[in-house]
Amino acid sequence: MAAKTRPKPDTPDASDRVSRIREGVTAAILEHRLLPGTKLGEDEIGEIYGASRTLVRTALQQLVHEGIVSIEKNRGAFVARPTPADAREVFEARRLIEPTIVDHACDAVSPAWLDRLRRHLAEEREAELRGDARASVRLSGEFHRLVAEISGHSIYLGFLKELIARSSLIILLYRRHDTPACGTDHHAGIVAAIRKRDKAAAREQMLSHLTEIEAELFLKDPAADEMRLADVLGA
Amino acid sequence: MAAKTRPKPDTPDASDRVSRIREGVTAAILEHRLLPGTKLGEDEIGEIYGASRTLVRTALQQLVHEGIVSIEKNRGAFVARPTPADAREVFEARRLIEPTIVDHACDAVSPAWLDRLRRHLAEEREAELRGDARASVRLSGEFHRLVAEISGHSIYLGFLKELIARSSLIILLYRRHDTPACGTDHHAGIVAAIRKRDKAAAREQMLSHLTEIEAELFLKDPAADEMRLADVLGA
DNA sequence: CAGGCGAAGATTGTATAAAGTTTCGCCTGT
DNA sequence: ACAGGCGAAACTTTATACAATCTTCGCCTG
Numbered sequence: 001m002a003a004k005t006r007p008k009p010d011t012p013d014a015s016d017r018v019s020r021i022r023e024g025v026t027a028a029i030l031e032h033r034l035l036p037g038t039k040l041g042e043d044e045i046g047e048i049y050g051a052s053r054t055l056v057r058t059a060l061q062q063l064v065h066e067g068i069v070s071i072e073k074n075r076g077a078f079v080a081r082p083t084p085a086d087a088r089e090v091f092e093a094r095r096l097i098e099p100t101i102v103d104h105a106c107d108a109v110s111p112a113w114l115d116r117l118r119r120h121l122a123e124e125r126e127a128e129l130r131g132d133a134r135a136s137v138r139l140s141g142e143f144h145r146l147v148a149e150i151s152g153h154s155i156y157l158g159f160l161k162e163l164i165a166r167s168s169l170i171i172l173l174y175r176r177h178d179t180p181a182c183g184t185d186h187h188a189g190i191v192a193a194i195r196k197r198d199k200a201a202a203r204e205q206m207l208s209h210l211t212e213i214e215a216e217l218f219l220k221d222p223a224a225d226e227m228r229l230a231d232v233l234g235a
Numbered sequence: 236m237a238a239k240t241r242p243k244p245d246t247p248d249a250s251d252r253v254s255r256i257r258e259g260v261t262a263a264i265l266e267h268r269l270l271p272g273t274k275l276g277e278d279e280i281g282e283i284y285g286a287s288r289t290l291v292r293t294a295l296q297q298l299v300h301e302g303i304v305s306i307e308k309n310r311g312a313f314v315a316r317p318t319p320a321d322a323r324e325v326f327e328a329r330r331l332i333e334p335t336i337v338d339h340a341c342d343a344v345s346p347a348w349l350d351r352l353r354r355h356l357a358e359e360r361e362a363e364l365r366g367d368a369r370a371s372v373r374l375s376g377e378f379h380r381l382v383a384e385i386s387g388h389s390i391y392l393g394f395l396k397e398l399i400a401r402s403s404l405i406i407l408l409y410r411r412h413d414t415p416a417c418g419t420d421h422h423a424g425i426v427a428a429i430r431k432r433d434k435a436a437a438r439e440q441m442l443s444h445l446t447e448i449e450a451e452l453f454l455k456d457p458a459a460d461e462m463r464l465a466d467v468l469g470a
Numbered sequence: 471c472a473g474g475c476g477a478a479g480a481t482t483g484t485a486t487a488a489a490g491t492t493t494c495g496c497c498t499g500t
Numbered sequence: 501a502c503a504g505g506c507g508a509a510a511c512t513t514t515a516t517a518c519a520a521t522c523t524t525c526g527c528c529t530g
Contacts (some may be wrong), residue, residue: 017514041481041482042482043480054516055514057482058296061297062300074483074522075481075521077482092390096331096335097331097332100331153328155327156324278511286484287486288512289485289486290483290484290485292512292513308513309511310491310492310511310512311511311512312512
C-alpha cells in the first residue's frame, strides 16, 4: 500500500488521441473503404482528426508495423499492397497459429465469452442479410480476433491482429470475383465446437475454414504495379 | 517504361539514423547491458547518438512494438520487464513457430547459407571459450534469427525477432543461476540436421532445444513489482 | 511537335520551442 | 521531531517552424 506508484492500471490503447487515429484508419482499411495504394497524407489525416502531424505520424508508424501501411522515404504513407508471396506467407502463418488458438479458446472459454460469440454470429448474419459488404468483411475479421482474445494469449493475439489486417487487404486484392457470398457459415461451426470444448473439431474446422478462404484467392504475380494498370485499362 | 515511378527499390532499414538508434539500444538490451526497468531517457539517448529527441522517440516506439521497451504515459520509456505469464506465452509461441521455420529452412538452405551457419557456430564456440557472456547471449539469439532468415518467410522472421528479443529479457530475469554454462551445443545438432535436409530431425531438435531452455527457467509469479522489491529487501 | 530541362509548389523529415504532468526537495504547522 | 502540503525542477508530450526532397507543370530547344 505504501507505493501507490501507478494509480491508473494502464492506458490500454483506446483513450488517447493517437489510438483514435490509428483505429480510425485501420477500420477504414479493413472495411475496404481505403484501397491499397491510396496515399495517406499527413496533413489530410491530421485535419480530419483535428490533430497535428506529430500524432498522425506516430499512428502511421504503428500501422507500418502492423503491415497495412507502407512508408516510402520522402514520398509519404500509402495503404500497403501485399504481394502474392506475402499472401501465401500470411495464410500459412494463420494455418499454423489459429488452430492452436482455438485449442486454447476451448480451455479458456466461459459463459460470458460464449454469449459474446453468439451475439457476434448474430451480427455477422444480420450484416450478410442486409448485404452490407463492408460490415461483413469487418465482422469476419473480428471473429478471429475474438477467438484469440478468448484464448487469453496476448502474444498470439498480437500476431493474429497483424495477420488479420493483412488478410483483409489480401482478400480485397486477390479474391476471385466469381465466388458466392462468403461461403457457408464456418464461424458458426467453430463456435459450436468451442461450446462443446471439442478441441480436435475446433482445430479441424478452423484449419479447413482458412484453407477454403485461401482457395478462393487467385495468387498470380501481377509482376508489378504497372501490370495491374495494364489489366484494368485493357478491360 | 513510361512510369519509372519508383527508381529505388527500397530503403530496407539499415542506413537511416533512427535504425541506428534502434539497433544500438536493441543490442544493449540483448547483451544484457541494459537491465529490465532501466529508464531510457530521451535526452540521454539522443545525446549518445547525436540525434534529436524526435528520432529517439521514433526508435523507442518501434522497440515498444517489439516488446522489449515499455512506455508509461508521462513517465518515459523503460526496458521491459516480462512477467512469468509473458515468458510462458513467448516460449509456447516459439515451440509452435520455430519447428516450422527449421522445416522450411531445410528446403531453402543453400551452400552459401550453410557456410554462414558454420561460421556462426564457430563464433559461438569462440565466445563461449573466452567466457564472453555478453557475446554468447547475443549470438545465441542471432542463431535462431539466422535460421528464420534462411527459411525465407518474412512473416515468421518478423514474429521470431520479437520473440527472441523478449526471450533474452526473460532468460536474464528468470534463469536459474545454478545451471551450467549454456548446456551442450544444440545449435550444432540443428545445423547438422539442416545440412542433411532431415526435416523431422530438425524439427525435433529445435523443439527439444527450446524445451530445455524453458526448463532452465524459474517462472514463479512475483505478483507485482512491489513483490520483487520486498523479496530483494527481505534477503 | 516530341522530349528534356528547370523553377515553383507541395509534402515529408528534422529540430526546436511551448505546454502539461510528475517527482522530489523543502518548508511549515502541530 | 514528524506528517503533510506547497513549489520548483525535470521530464515527457504536443505543436510549430525550418530544411530537404520530390513532384509537377510550363517552357524552351531540337
